[in-house]
Amino acid sequence: MSATLSTLPLAQRNPRRLSITVPFHVFASLEERATAEGRSLSNLCAYLIEAHLHQQPATAGRRKGLVQPVSPHW
DSSP states (O other), X not given: OOOOGGGSOGGGOOOOOOOOXXXXXXXXXXXXXXXXXXXXXXXXXXXXXXXXXXXXXXXXTSOTTOOOOOOOOO
């Protein structure tokens, strides 16, 4: 069983590394946006993921913090 954010001591809440594979056109779009915004690709992706998670309303029947599967757009 994994710990939730509220049960972890502050010392264990360090950022974690994540590796993902995306289609070429998604990568190209992300790279172009990161360059235009003057930030790293990693920073942009972390920002977009966090922003998306914070905009999702908690709905009935869905545990808080879990993301619903999204159909691929490629």
